[in-house]
Amino acid sequence: MEDKRQEIQEKVDLLNQASRAYYQESREIMSNLEYDKLYDELVRLEKETGIVLAQSPTVNVGYQVLSDLPKERHPSPMLSLDKTKEVTELADWLGDQKGVLSWKIDGLTIVLTYRDGKLYKAVTRGNGEVGEVITSNARVFKNIPVNIPFQGELILRGEACIKYSDFEKINETIEDVSARYKNPRNLCSGSVRQLNNEITAQRNVHFFAFTLVSAEGMDQTSREEQFVWLTRQGFEVVEYKVVTQENLSRQVEWFASHVEKNDVPSDGLVLILDDIAYGASLGATSKFPRDSIAFKWRDEIKETTLKEIEWSASRTGLINPVAIFEPVELEGTTVSRASVHNVSILKELHLGLGDKIEVYKANMIIPQIADNLTKSDNLTIPDACPVCGEEAVIKKEKDVEVLYCTNPECLAKQIKSLTHFVSRNAMNIDGLSEATLEKLVSRGYIKELADLFRLERYREEITSMEGFGEKSFENLMKALETARNTTPARLLYSLGIPNIGVANAKVIARAFKNKWEQIQNATEEALDAIDGIGEIMAAGYVAYFQEEKHREIVRDLLKELVLDESFEETADQVFSGKTFVITGSLEHYENRDALKAVIEAKGGKAAGSVSKKTDYLINNDSQSASSKNKKAKELGIPIITEEQFLKLLEEADN
Numbered sequence: 001m002e003d004k005r006q007e008i009q010e011k012v013d014l015l016n017q018a019s020r021a022y023y024q025e026s027r028e029i030m031s032n033l034e035y036d037k038l039y040d041e042l043v044r045l046e047k048e049t050g051i052v053l054a055q056s057p058t059v060n061v062g063y064q065v066l067s068d069l070p071k072e073r074h075p076s077p078m079l080s081l082d083k084t085k086e087v088t089e090l091a092d093w094l095g096d097q098k099g100v101l102s103w104k105i106d107g108l109t110i111v112l113t114y115r116d117g118k119l120y121k122a123v124t125r126g127n128g129e130v131g132e133v134i135t136s137n138a139r140v141f142k143n144i145p146v147n148i149p150f151q152g153e154l155i156l157r158g159e160a161c162i163k164y165s166d167f168e169k170i171n172e173t174i175e176d177v178s179a180r181y182k183n184p185r186n187l188c189s190g191s192v193r194q195l196n197n198e199i200t201a202q203r204n205v206h207f208f209a210f211t212l213v214s215a216e217g218m219d220q221t222s223r224e225e226q227f228v229w230l231t232r233q234g235f236e237v238v239e240y241k242v243v244t245q246e247n248l249s250r251q252v253e254w255f256a257s258h259v260e261k262n263d264v265p266s267d268g269l270v271l272i273l274d275d276i277a278y279g280a281s282l283g284a285t286s287k288f289p290r291d292s293i294a295f296k297w298r299d300e301i302k303e304t305t306l307k308e309i310e311w312s313a314s315r316t317g318l319i320n321p322v323a324i325f326e327p328v329e330l331e332g333t334t335v336s337r338a339s340v341h342n343v344s345i346l347k348e349l350h351l352g353l354g355d356k357i358e359v360y361k362a363n364m365i366i367p368q369i370a371d372n373l374t375k376s377d378n379l380t381i382p383d384a385c386p387v388c389g390e391e392a393v394i395k396k397e398k399d400v401e402v403l404y405c406t407n408p409e410c411l412a413k414q415i416k417s418l419t420h421f422v423s424r425n426a427m428n429i430d431g432l433s434e435a436t437l438e439k440l441v442s443r444g445y446i447k448e449l450a451d452l453f454r455l456e457r458y459r460e461e462i463t464s465m466e467g468f469g470e471k472s473f474e475n476l477m478k479a480l481e482t483a484r485n486t487t488p489a490r491l492l493y494s495l496g497i498p499n500i501g502v503a504n505a506k507v508i509a510r511a512f513k514n515k516w517e518q519i520q521n522a523t524e525e526a527l528d529a530i531d532g533i534g535e536i537m538a539a540g541y542v543a544y545f546q547e548e549k550h551r552e553i554v555r556d557l558l559k560e561l562v563l564d565e566s567f568e569e570t571a572d573q574v575f576s577g578k579t580f581v582i583t584g585s586l587e588h589y590e591n592r593d594a595l596k597a598v599i600e601a602k603g604g605k606a607a608g609s610v611s612k613k614t615d616y617l618i619n620n621d622s623q624s625a626s627s628k629n630k631k632a633k634e635l636g637i638p639i640i641t642e643e644q645f646l647k648l649l650e651e652a653d654n
């Protein structure tokens with residue numbers, strides 16, 4: 001008995017510790033599957049021994065709300081939901097009643113109060129007893145009406161959430177990498193509970209109503225009727241189906257088959273009795289209302305064998321373990337990899353190659369390891385980054401151990417520069433989106449720029465990647481072959497040297513007659529002598545090529561590229577035979593000499609006064625009363641702005 005009591009105490013402590021992290025800090029120290037399993041074990045032990053500790057999560061919705069936001073007590077406690085994983089139990093529970101079945105949205109529950117047709121107050125569920133007042137934040141949710149036709153007091157509950165399609169995009173914009181969120185629910189919680197609603201506004205928070213608590217003077221009798229009414233008031237209501245025992249399993253099937261397509265994160269379904277009065281008559285336990293029940297996906301669990309751990313470096317610098325296992329069918333698709341998230345989880349699972357592991361899809365979507373049955377613990381954590389080979393170290397972030405690449409120039413952290421490298425004016429490689437590049441880098445197929453041209457070796461792996469079939473691979477191979485034949489100017493631009501844009505790259509390449517050796521070894525003086533290249537630019541350029549690692553990048557690239565170093569003196573003389581006159585103040589060019597130099601470099605002439613021989617007058621103010629302007633007009637000579645001149649230059653260059 002003492003042992004059992006001890007076990008209960010330990011489980012209570014562990015569950016409470018997890019809840020504290022989950023609710024207060026928007027982070028997870030264990031998976032929901034693990035949490036629910038522990039919880040079920042605790043329920044079993046409590047039943048067996050008859051002991052229920054005061055702190056037990058089975059009797060408390062409880063965790064303290066510890067934020068700087070103002071607090072408010074709910075008029076009646078907001079409870080949790082009883083749960084089942086069996087459709088038959090769900091059907092028994094429904095009996096001969098009509099019910100409303102909807103997504104159990106995985107976000108943050110909010111209570112809204114409207115008065116006189118206006119949003120008056122928004123409060124989070126908090127610990128069920130006391131919530132946080134977030135009215136100004138709710139006002140900037142994407143789809144919430146701030147004015148509604150109904151004028152009486154209206155109280156409703158719903159879930160605030162961030163859609164999957166927004167999650168990645170928004171998370172990326174959070175500069176402090178360690179402050180980024182693990183899943184949409186965490187991000188939503190962090191976004192809704194902000195002191196500054198400007199941040200909330202940027203996070204695309206959506207609100208889906210699921211319970212009408214009260215509407216002054218209204219007396220609806222059915223939940224379905226309430227949903228329809230709420231829709232008319234301008235609310236988006238959670239997607240739902242009306243069910244009876246007869247069609248229940250079919251409707252559950254419908255939801256199951258739509259989980260993957262659903263952009264709104266969900267972690268199961270909720271079934272509520274349609275008859276409001278009957279539901280209310282059933283009352284509630286200390287933790288659950290009796291008029292509704294949650295349905296959790298069974299989480300089909302399969303046993304398989306761990307083949308390897310892939311260390312996946314991301315742009316955040318984190319190198320996260322991914323388990324690669326013998327393929328298994330899970331919820332209708334073949335799965336062979338699951339993120340292990342971080343070093344702590346890897347250690348807790350005592351993973352080793354050849355281990356028998358159990359895998360499932362969390363919320364029917366994300367593959368996870370549920371358990372390790374053999375725990376051989378034979379892995380070594382790498383001490384070098386799989387992408388750049390530089391030192392990788394284990395860091396502790398809020399009790400969680402993560403592996404981190406110490407090299408600031410690691411390609412994994414430079415996805416943006418890789419995206420630049422393949423862009424149209426650079427290497428012009430079609431079919432490589434930022435997301436694809438990130439995947440290829442994280443899997444170790446691209447460790448340096450030159451590897452892009454060697455992707456053929458990973459044909460098998462890449463064609464089996466999600467969303468990347470034979471056809472797109474073939475297209476990519478073709479695009480690479482075309483891109484391989486390139487010019488020194490493109491290569492120079494694609495390296496992403498500070499301040500060297502398309503135009504500058506062209507000017508420099510031209511100045512060195514397209515000879516790469518000379519381009520790369522240009523001295524500051526030589527660069528400085530080129531029109532349009534300033535001192536600072538020249539210094540940055542030279543510094544770039546002085547670094548051995550940059551020279552190595554280029555050396556390796558040159559092995560893959562076919563550079564066209566031919567040079568025709570006149571080919572670029574696009575203004576040959578043309579005479580320009582410049583007047584008025586300039587915006588783009590520093591002074592007239594700079595503009596003159598460009599004209600001359602292109603074979604043109606810059607004259608001092610307008611005559612019949614003039615082809616263009618460059619003047620930003622065509623209305624000015626200057627004599628040159630007047631003369632040009634008299635002679636019918638086109639007057640162009642700098643902007644138009646640049647266009648001319650660009651058109652001629654292409």
Ligand SMILES: NC(=O)c1ccc[n+]([C@@H]2O[C@H](COP(=O)([O-])OP(=O)(O)OC[C@H]3O[C@@H](n4cnc5c(N)ncnc54)[C@H](O)[C@@H]3O)[C@@H](O)[C@H]2O)c1
Nearest residue numbers: 018019022030031032035080081102103104105109210270
């Ligand atoms: N991973 C962890 O460390 C950890 C810690 C604590 C809790 N948890 C997870 O949280 C669960 C318990 O959370 P809980 O008690 O906050 O909530 P719950 O799972 O009991 O869900 C009930 C709540 O869901 C919300 N909801 C969403 N959509 C709804 C809909 N369509 N209709 C009605 N209600 C809807 C409501 O606010 C309702 O109160 C656990 O089962 C576990 O999975 C995980």
Ligand SMILES: [Zn+2]
Nearest residue numbers: 385388405410
């Ligand atoms: Zn690295």
